[in-house]
Amino acid sequence: LTIPQGFGLLFKQEVIIVFVKEVCKATKLTKKAIEYYISQGMISPKISENTYRDFCQDDIETLKKISILRKLDLGIDDIKKVLSCEMNQVLQKLSTQKKLKFEREKTKQLLLDKLCSGTNWADIEIELVAIEQNETIAEKLLYSFPGYYGCFISFHFSRFLNELIKTVEQQEAYQEILNFLDNIPTIGFPKDAQEFFIENTKNISAQQIIDIDENTKQAIANPEKFLSENKEKLTEYLEYMQSDEYRNSPAYRMKCVLKDFNNISGYYKIFIPAMKKLSSSYKEYCMQAEIANEKFLEVYPDAKKLDE
Amino acid sequence: LTIPQGFGLLFKQEVIIVFVKEVCKATKLTKKAIEYYISQGMISPKISENTYRDFCQDDIETLKKISILRKLDLGIDDIKKVLSCEMNQVLQKLSTQKKLKFEREKTKQLLLDKLCSGTNWADIEIELVAIEQNETIAEKLLYSFPGYYGCFISFHFSRFLNELIKTVEQQEAYQEILNFLDNIPTIGFPKDAQEFFIENTKNISAQQIIDIDENTKQAIANPEKFLSENKEKLTEYLEYMQSDEYRNSPAYRMKCVLKDFNNISGYYKIFIPAMKKLSSSYKEYCMQAEIANEKFLEVYPDAKKLDE
DNA sequence: TTGCTCCTCACGTCACGTGAGGTGGC
DNA sequence: TTGCTCCTCACGTCACGTGAGGTGGC
Numbered sequence: 001l002t003i004p005q006g007f008g009l010l011f012k013q014e015v016i017i018v019f020v021k022e023v024c025k026a027t028k029l030t031k032k033a034i035e036y037y038i039s040q041g042m043i044s045p046k047i048s049e050n051t052y053r054d055f056c057q058d059d060i061e062t063l064k065k066i067s068i069l070r071k072l073d074l075g076i077d078d079i080k081k082v083l084s085c086e087m088n089q090v091l092q093k094l095s096t097q098k099k100l101k102f103e104r105e106k107t108k109q110l111l112l113d114k115l116c117s118g119t120n121w122a123d124i125e126i127e128l129v130a131i132e133q134n135e136t137i138a139e140k141l142l143y144s145f146p147g148y149y150g151c152f153i154s155f156h157f158s159r160f161l162n163e164l165i166k167t168v169e170q171q172e173a174y175q176e177i178l179n180f181l182d183n184i185p186t187i188g189f190p191k192d193a194q195e196f197f198i199e200n201t202k203n204i205s206a207q208q209i210i211d212i213d214e215n216t217k218q219a220i221a222n223p224e225k226f227l228s229e230n231k232e233k234l235t236e237y238l239e240y241m242q243s244d245e246y247r248n249s250p251a252y253r254m255k256c257v258l259k260d261f262n263n264i265s266g267y268y269k270i271f272i273p274a275m276k277k278l279s280s281s282y283k284e285y286c287m288q289a290e291i292a293n294e295k296f297l298e299v300y301p302d303a304k305k306l307d308e
Numbered sequence: 309l310t311i312p313q314g315f316g317l318l319f320k321q322e323v324i325i326v327f328v329k330e331v332c333k334a335t336k337l338t339k340k341a342i343e344y345y346i347s348q349g350m351i352s353p354k355i356s357e358n359t360y361r362d363f364c365q366d367d368i369e370t371l372k373k374i375s376i377l378r379k380l381d382l383g384i385d386d387i388k389k390v391l392s393c394e395m396n397q398v399l400q401k402l403s404t405q406k407k408l409k410f411e412r413e414k415t416k417q418l419l420l421d422k423l424c425s426g427t428n429w430a431d432i433e434i435e436l437v438a439i440e441q442n443e444t445i446a447e448k449l450l451y452s453f454p455g456y457y458g459c460f461i462s463f464h465f466s467r468f469l470n471e472l473i474k475t476v477e478q479q480e481a482y483q484e485i486l487n488f489l490d491n492i493p494t495i496g497f498p499k500d501a502q503e504f505f506i507e508n509t510k511n512i513s514a515q516q517i518i519d520i521d522e523n524t525k526q527a528i529a530n531p532e533k534f535l536s537e538n539k540e541k542l543t544e545y546l547e548y549m550q551s552d553e554y555r556n557s558p559a560y561r562m563k564c565v566l567k568d569f570n571n572i573s574g575y576y577k578i579f580i581p582a583m584k585k586l587s588s589s590y591k592e593y594c595m596q597a598e599i600a601n602e603k604f605l606e607v608y609p610d611a612k613k614l615d616e
Numbered sequence: 617t618t619g620c621t622c623c624t625c626a627c628g629t630c631a632c633g634t635g636a637g638g639t640g641g642c
Numbered sequence: 643t644t645g646c647t648c649c650t651c652a653c654g655t656c657a658c659g660t661g662a663g664g665t666g667g668c
Contacts, residue, residue: 021647031648036632050640051649065429071436072416072423076631091424098417105410108380112403113513115380116396121373128379205421329621339622344658358666360622384657 017048018055027063037066040076042083073098088202093142095206096151100138100158104131107162126164133174134161140181146194148201149258151209157275159213160282173277180270187265193257200250220285223292227299234300241306325356326363335371345374348384350391381406396510401450403514404459408446408466412439415470434472441482442469448489454502456509457566459517465583467521468590481585488578495573501565508558528593531600535607542608549614 020031027034037043043059062083069079074094081090108131111124138161142154165171189197219226227234246252262268276283297303328339335342345351351367370391377387382402389398416439419432446469450462473479497505527534535542554560570576584591605611 019648030633032632032634035650040631052640053648064433068429068433068436070631071440072420088424091420095417095420095424098413098420102410102413102417105406105413109403109406109410110515112380112399112406113515116399116403116513117511121376125372125376128376132379203425205424207418207421327621338659340658340660343624348657358622359624360666378657 017052018060020053020055023055023060023063026060027067029063029067034063037063037076040080042066042076042080089147089198092148092151092202092204092206096142096155096209097139099206099210100135100142100154103158104135107131130162130164133165134158137161137177137181140178144181144184146189147198148204148209149197151204151206152213155206155209156213157282160275160279160285163279163281165278170278173274176270176274177278180266180274184265189257189261193261196250197254197257200254220289220292223295226292227296238300238303238306242302325360326368328361328363331363331368331371334368335375337371337375342371345371345384348388350374350384350388397455397506400456400459400510400512400514404450404463404517405447407514407518408443408450408462411466412443415439438470438472441473442466445469445485445489448486452489452492454497455506456512456517457505459512459514460521463514463517464521465590468583468587468593471587471589473586478586481582484578484582485586488574488582492573497565497569501569504558505562505565508562528597528600531603534600535604546608546611546614550610 020034023029023034024031038045038053043055043062045053045055045059048054065083066079069082074082078090078094107127111127115121115124138154138158141157142150144150145153165174188194240246272286276286328342331337331342332339346353346361351363351370353361353363353367356362373391374387377390382390386398386402415435419435423429423432446462446466449465450458452458453461473482496502548554580594584594
């Protein structure tokens with residue numbers, strides 16, 4: 001749909017108005033949908049003398065984008081954010097949120113099957129409680145921490161949150177975690193650090209985040225293999241980490257910001273211990289991680305310096 | 309929550325009323341949710357003289373079930389069906405529907421990531437069209453065929469429906485399929501056959517359906533392996549298929565019903581050829597299936613009789 | 617009287633869909 | 643005049659949430 005508006009204006013002083021119906025065709029949206037988006041201020045076509053709306057090419061482009069984002073299940077408010085240039089920042093969180101929801105849906109799916117094949121209602125209910133607990137923590141993690149970091153730890157920890165709470169100790173740990181996460185906003189990231197962080201990590205996609213997590217997992221599960229297969233990369237990496245280039249990079253500054261925050265907020269002192277109490281699979285993972293780290297330091301003793 | 313109503317009535321003629329608040333506690337539902345379910349006729353507690361509602365133990369049990377089913381994302385109408393003893397029949401379809409939706413969500417997820425990492429809008433739009441086409445066909449298959457059979461073929465074919473329509477021939481095939489599926493209700497399964505079918509297959513879970521499909525896929529992909537690994541089972545199976553026991557079983561009757569229907573409805577003459585035109589991966593699959601079948605008949609020539 | 621529970625009724629949500637009723641140009 | 647498009651306005655959807663305003667028992 002290209003409008004020969006130039007010709008119209010040039011030769012005849014005639015104004016060519018683009019009507020809704022054409023816009024509907026071009027965007028495959030209904031009239032009512034378009035009217036709704038107008039009412040939401042997402043586009044603002046001029047209104048001509050005869051009260052008809054006049055859509056410009058920009059309006060149509062915007063509507064096409066809206067249509068796509070709606071089909072990808074974004075809500076109107078999120079679409080507004082995406083359109084107003086916070087695109088990657090918003091999509092990153094939403095994509096992660098969808099991935100997390102996805103895992104829960106999978107579990108619910110299995111529960112439906114279980115119901116179908118005769119499992120009793122009480123057992124299903126118990127498992128549903130576990131799913132909800134997982135959801136609560138994962139969502140709070142996602143939105144308590146800025147940008148990429150929220151996506152990462154939310155995804156990282158949700159893996160360990162599928163266990164049923166059985167003991168009083170676990171129940172207490174769950175409460176501690178909720179308290180911790182509810183109070184994060186008050187402690188908060190320093191605002192400039194937060195913006196800096198978001199700006200520098202907004203282009204990392206949810207898939208990349210998962211890949212990073214998955215790689216770490218594999219490395220920890222089998223450190224010997226990881227160390228032998230990645231000798232060159234690791235040497236390079238360690239060199240880079242000790243270089244001035246790194247010390248002056250945004251990555252380094254982000255690391256420092258995170259470290260400070262984790263110390264001050266109680267991430268290390270409250271959150272991590274509570275997670276270990278809550279989830280035996282997480283505790284197990286931490287133990288493996290420690291072993292892997294020791295093996296790593298045996299091979300690369302220089303790396304000790306980096307932690308200081 | 310057990311109410312000593314017996315005692316109350318026996319010794320004192322005193323009526324013990326169970327109030328909403330207790331029901332809220334017992335079911336973890338809100339008052340408003342409970343009121344809504346009452347307005348929908350899902351429970352009908354008596355109303356005592358002082359206009360207070362009096363919930364019985366049955367009401368509470370029903371509410372607990374409703375709560376669970378809502379958390380599993382069933383709508384109110386579906387829940388009504390489940391509660392009115394069509395449980396397995398409904399859950400089977402819903403579970404399959406969810407699985408299909410699930411796959412689509414996964415694809416949409418990837419599209420979100422693609423958008424995030426810079427893929428242009430037009431490419432995303434094209435892929436969205438493919439997802440919608442898949443959805444249209446899969447949904448129609450699911451609800452055009454009764455019980456287990458609808459679940460099975462819907463799931464079976466959706467695997468091959470992720471290709472983009474590029475040629476005119478594909479577009480035509482797509483239309484043929486839609487026409488075919490829209491006219492199925494008019495041809496229809498004979499009603500008694502349909503009931504018979506649903507009755508005999510309602511206990512098959514969505515997971516089992518997928519497993520069956522997956523097994524077939526594997527067998528076709530590598531027939532030699534399948535034939536050598538399942539010698540005993542296959543011999544047993546062929547014997548059973550030739551026995552009077554089988555000829556008198558519901559399974560046999562169902563097979564006949566299906567075969568007749570597939571001949572009359574145009575399933576073989578219209579639907580299958582159109583699918584081959586639409587989807588190259590399905591065409592490929594069919595060719596493999598034919599090869600596998602020949603190999604099978606080489607080893608078990610007796611099986612030829614079964615097809616007549 | 618106060619504080620508690622219970623009730624009904626009305627309106628809001630979200631992203632539109634479905635008419636009803638009226639205008640403007642050919 | 644007829645048939646077409648355009649417009650606005652009101653009400654419906656789904657599964658409740660959020661008050662408002664009033665009753666009943668201790």
